[in-house]
Amino acid sequence: MVNINNLLAGRKALITGASSGIGAAAARVFCEAGASVFLVARRDNELAALAAELRNLGFDADHAVADVAHPGEAKAAVEAAVERLGGLDAAFNNAGTSVVPVPMHLMDDADFEGVMAVNVRGTWNCMKHELAAMLPGGGAIVNNSSVAGLVATPAAAPYIASKHAVIGLTKAAAGYAAQGIRVNAIAPGTTRSEMMDRWFDLNPGLEEELRTMAPLPRTADPREIAAAAAWLLSDQASFVVGATVPVDGGWTAR
Template structure:
C-alpha cells in the first residue's frame, strides 16, 4: 500500500486480535513493527508470526495505563529502527456488563486508565516522535460503543467516547504539521475475548449486526493500515465505524 515501505509502526495491544492482525498487515506492506503488549508471551508470538512471514518486528512490554511505559515503547521504536512513522493505539480493557450504579470504582478507574489515559499517553509521546520523523499518522481504536450508548458497559463506553475526543483534538492541533490522527470504531470482532463468551452471549451481540457476523480482525486491520497510508493523505480527525451496517439501522 502506498507510503508504507521502509517505515516504522508502533502498535499497542498487538499480542492478539486486532493488534496482531494489524502488526502482520503493516509488516506485509514493508513496515518494521514495534509490538507492544502487557502480555509478553502473546507479544512475542506476534513477533514470531511476523518474522515467519518475512517481516521485521520487535517486542516491548507495555502497560499503557502507565505513561512512562508508553514513552519507553516510543523510545524502543526510535532506538531500534531510527524513528517512528505510524502508531496504532489499540490496547483496551473492559468489565463484566452490569448497570451503571453497580460499577465499582476500581473497575471504572482501571478501564479509564487503559482505554482513555492510555491513548492520551500514547499520543503524548508518539506525536513528538512523528514530528521528528517529518510527519506521519496515528490511528486510535475506539468502538461503536464510543459513538452510541452501550448498556451495561458505562466505563467502556465513556472511555471510548473519550478516545474520539482525543482523536479530534489532536488532529486539529497537528493538522498543519504533517501528523494525521484518526479513529476506527469496530463493532463485535472475532477475537479471543469473543470466544470466551457463551454461544447465547455471542448470538445476542451478532444479532445487532445487519451483516449477521462479527468482523474478522483482518477487516479492522485493513482499515487501520489504509488510514495510515498515502491513500488517506487528506483524512484527519475522522471517526470510521466498521460495523457491518449496524450504525444505519
C-alpha cells in the same frame, strides 16, 4: 478485503495491544503491507512469539513489554520503537480492556478506574509521545475506539465512556495535520477476539444477538479491522483527518 500490497511500504509503525486480537492481526497486516513494526503489550510470551513468527516470515518486527496505562512505561515503549525502527511515522493505539457489564449503580469504582486507565489514559500516554516523535517528519496515528464510542451498546458503562473519550482525544489532535501528522480513529463493531470470546462464553446467545444489530449480520475477522487501520495510516487516506471511521457492518447506520 482491502488490497494491502505496499500500502505501508517503508513505514515505521508502533502497535499497542499487539499480543492478540485486533493488535496481533494489525501486526501481520502492517507487515504484509510493507511496514516495519514494533509491538507493545503486557504479555511477554505471546508478544515475543508473534514477533518471532513475523521475523521467520522475513518481516522486520521487534517488541517490548509495557503497560501503556503507566505513563513511564508508555514513554519508554515509544522511545524504544523510535530507536529500534530509526524513527516513527505510523502508530496504532489499540490497547484496550473492559469489564463484565453490570448495572451502573452496582459497578465497582475500581472497574471504572481500570478501564479508563487503559483505554483513555493509555491512548493519551502513547499519543503524546508519538506526536512528539513524528513532529520532525510527519506521520499518521490511528486510535482504536469502538461502536460503543458512537452509540450506547450492551457493553459496560466504563467501556462506553472510555471509547467516547478516545474519539474526543482523536478530534483534539486533529490540528496536528497542519504539522504533517494525521490523527484518526476507527470504531469496530463486534469483532472476534479473546475479550469478546470471554464475553460470549459468559453470555450464551449474545453473539447472535449482536449480529442482528447490524445490516451485515456477522462477527468481523480482526484482519478486517486491521486493514481499515492500515488504510487510514497510508497515503491513500491523505485527506482524512480527525475522523472516526466505523468498521461495524453497518451497526451505526441504523
